[in-house]
Amino acid sequence: MAKKPVTFTLNGSDRAAFAEEGLNLLEFLRRGIGDLSPKYGCGQGACGACTVIIDGETHLACLTMADAVHGRKVETASGLANGKVHPLQEAFMEYFAAQCGYCTPGMLMSAKVLLDRNPSPTRADVIEAISGNLCRCTGYEPIIDAILATANMRARA
Amino acid sequence: MIEFRKEFFANERDDNLNEIGKPTRRQDILGHVTGRSPYFDDHLFEGLLHIRCVRSPHHHARIRRIDISAAEKMPGVVRVLLGKDVPRNLNTLLSLLDFGLDDEPVLSETKVAYKGEPVAAIVAESEAQARAAVLAVKVEYEALPHVLDVEDAVKPGAPVVCGIYPTNKFIYHGKFDHQKLRYGDVEEAFSRADHIVEGRYQMSPIEQAPMETCGAIAAPEINDRYVCFTSTQGLFFSLGTAAKLLTMPSSRLHFVGGTVGGGFGGKVDSMHEPLAILGAMLTGRPCKYAWDREEEMQVGAPRGAERWYIKDGVARDGRILARKFTGYFDSGAYTRLSSYAIIKGVGHLPGPYTIPNVYADVFCVYTNRTPATAMRGFGITGVDFAIEAHMDKVAEAVGLNPIELRILNSYRDGDMKAHRRTAKNCALVECCQVVAEKGGVALSPASRAATSLIDGGGERGRLPARTATDQNGAVSGYRGGSYGKKGGGASAMQPIRMPTPTDAARAPQRPAAPAYQPPAASPPSAPPPAPAMETPRHGALRFSSLSGFRRR
């Protein structure tokens, strides 16, 4: 199978690696680059565990061909903490917004894009923003609370 | 929206502890929010191989021939695994507890009993190559009649799903084709009841649906051992299962897990570890075997469907005089954990109520569907749905508020339960009262004054004067044994002293050797003699009675 060089920015650092033809971005990030924070949940685009941010928009890594990120900026949960934990991470910890933690990296990506675009979301906005990220443990309530709390905290600051 | 009603049972608690009762953050939460918690698949291996299974398209079929020659020549294929490659290709999960007969192969060789049953496994350089090679395996099947409904399956002449249980029913105690509960005499009580309320309830099969699918990665480790990273819910359970199927001493296996992306009961079955290790043994390379989401949903074992029939005899004032159950657990094609779920379910009957006459016949039934296994609420969730939907009908029949009916019949400290043990530590009445109060449901003064603490016992605490028993469903050809009665029963019934935090100075209690030991480990002391339980029907296969959790 043919391999193509892919050069991109991952969480602010330049990266380059070869991707096999047809390889999805999820496998490429995990096994090709070594960023294990995006998770495999379905490979069908239906669970959101592999959500990453590409040029400021959330995408499903499992449905993205690896070479599609050539020359683009990719962000993952492993890059969210920049020296210290991100306010969303702090809120997820404080609000017990994770149990098994498997959906958490993807959930954080969706939450980050929401707050980057809409600093004071309503509960309905939050629900819409995380609707592509399934969670089997929490019943979503603590996740919604954590995201709203982050927005409130930022508004006060 | 949560409140802690500390006023209840306050005198039974010391609320002034240092760490217990505190809302301490989770130990694992930083790893979760930074994406660094290491799940089984978060371990990278150079040269990792991928395993995917060839699966039956039939509900039930004989395997005539498996032709792997084309698949073996496919790009990236390193090895094709068949049933004959598995050192001991038959197991039942609870054999680690000496419970039930081995009934399920890792890779079927002679017949398939459900759609999706694996018959071969491809080991390839990439997952895509493994998928492609799966399609190249030619399997010749002879389709057999199949049965999918539990009550059809127990009719005479139904297709035999799993030859080890020829009537499609698990054998309990080597004695009956179902688990019985007999307490008092329900028929006599029905004859003097003011109301008879009957119902039929059906639970659906449900997928545990953890966000992380089940899987394992195995690799040759130093010094002739194998390391296995796994999503299992029971590390030694899976280790023991792998050791048995691979006839390998447990000392050569190193299992790593403990951080799992949700389980809910779906990660007990230990399907992945043995095959991943076998792949590593036969190729000398790291192998990953994990389900994709489709497999997780359709060939991963669900919470099995249950069908319940309930008949209640009720007095005019709402007291339930008798309750009779007939239950069918849809075990699918193999036993896995359904047989045990029934024991747990039967021990739970008739629900949290004190009923003087209780009867149950519960069947573990084999059908040609994906085997069922554990899920959150194992053995209980289904029958609780049936009981509580039924209670609503009883309330309507006697014209009582549904909460009043529960409180009236609720079990209390000191009551005798249908499994013949005294109830203690009860709190159902109080839960009902709190919810009624919150929901603005008016209760009678008697219901408001009721308590779990003092209303029970006395007449309610006595065993029934007479219990009607029977030999319905008796089987022959099995020799049941009973662990309890053959050395160990007496001690098993003794109350156990629990370590308590106020008990620091006391020498640690050392119970007897655990009953379960990994199959290959040599016993630390001479084991008690094994009861003679060899079944004359199945040659070398050994049958343990329902409660035959034998020591080795």
Place this chain on the structure above:
Amino acid sequence: MRVESYGTLAEAARAMGPDAVFMAGGTLVMRDVNAGTAASRIVRSADPALREIRASGDGFSLGAGVTMAQILAHRDLAFLAPVARAVGGPQVRNMATIGGNIFAHHPYGDFAVALLALGSRVVQAGQGGARSLDDVLRERGRSGGSSAIIAAIEAPRPRDPRAFGFLKVSRIKPKGVSVMSLAAHLPLEGGRIRGARVAFGAMGPAPLRSAAVERVLEGQRLDATTIARAAQLAGDGLDPPTDALASAWYRREVAGAHLKRLLEKMERG
């Protein structure tokens, strides 16, 4: 499997064949790639025309690679925002395209239902002129696929955005696939409906129009009587499938209730 990338859509169109599938946003094709069931050749194109939105007073043209998120962000297409928002979750909307939606198999393809109600025309790459979406979908319903590439969709803009209505019925909120989706374009002339178009999704092999309902609405005022008559006929000519979400019986049975709700919402304005 081979992945081929072409600079222009015309080149990509020439490369297509029975062994090839065109990939735009990837939400459908990559799933098949992951499952090992995709065609042996994947054709892609980075042609910027694919992502173009052109909106004018009477109509608009959407490049086939326009995403749901682009529709949502476009001021002049506000009347289509509720339709775009009904597709997937945010991640899917950032990826899923108009062109893909037209080929999306049951129960996907809600956007195509709206385009069908609007009377859209399909511009196919490498071919002159445009075909009606009705024909393209009917053909798809029969043959299941096509090796042609859609370049763009053209549609007239409803003169009064209130004359267009859309409803998606799903079991899951806010993101779930369709039990059915409904779209209606009911332009009014002198208070009466002229040129009614009513389309259903997830009620047949591909989105389809309901001739019976359109006939009942045509020339009438949108009032309770008309709505009730339309609702009664909602099931006519539909061929709903049974799937994990609902049986054909259920879909047919509730089609009228949902149509009534959509029309009542439009009546209220």
Place this chain on the structure above:
Amino acid sequence: MAMHRGRGFASINYPIGMNLGGDPSQALVHSNPDGKFTVALSSIDLGQGMKSVTRQIAAETLGIPVADVYVDTADSDTGPHCMGSFASRGTHRVGNAVIQAAQEARAVMLEAAAEELEVDASDLVTDGRGNIHVKGAPSRSITTMAACQAAQFKQGRTVSGRGIFLIPLSEVDPDTGEMTPVSCFAHAAMLVEVEVDDETGEVSVLDMQSAYELGRALNPKLVEQQLIGGAWMGMSHVLWETTEPYYPDRSHGPVDFNHYLMPGPGDLAPHHISVLERPAPDGPFGGKGPGEMCANPVLPAVANAVYDAVGVRIDDLPITPEKVLRGIRANGGARPKMRLPRAR
């Protein structure tokens, strides 16, 4: 069209652990030279918080701050045997094993402290903040760090402990089902309000009022996690989930999360929880295990609420819009019952 509201009630109890016993769990506890402790287990954290709750149990028993304990799970080379995380057995079985191991380690730590302070170990207490002192004389104290250092470098003691918890196997009488199923039960009651659409059969859960009795809440936030998430799963089971929508027919089995239905964040209902704590006599600090039972009352409560709202009994799960609609049609329309009116 009409929307009908109804309320439904259910109450349940739940047996904790593998019901016939015979399911041991072990724990090993040891100290670093500076008084930081490691608990080694082979038990699994599936998200239920096994690592967190055993950490608090160990800290409480050792008498040290929770920050001084780290729980390592699931390496079969270092973690001793455990049956696994299922049947709500984790908190109960593993928690008891950790208490036993921590008690043994604590005893060594106190002996080491006693030797340093030249007092009798039985006169020593811990303050939970890293100090050991003579009962009633806080000034005669030594830090847990100093005690552990002394044990390691001066006295040659291992500050460590072993624990196991086993409820021995019990038997079942084949003829009567007599057995000793479990040692403790959790309890719950649930009142659910639903709204049913009589034209489409769609059911929305509007509100849940619950009371859960689960022994001592060892960590109230972990308990809350289980109850909120578990009730969501119960709601999911009763109204949405199935791998075989046309059971016992196997057709149309879902293969993805678009067809395997679970409520989304827009389907949630406010859940008002009251927690009651009646300590289990044999539970670790009285804890039972809320992990499984939290879902169970929701299923029948919703079914009963649907009946209350429109008079249709759905005894086959899940309660799909189709089943509700068929029931309403069979009855010739909705027949509201309103059997749980609000008291004025």
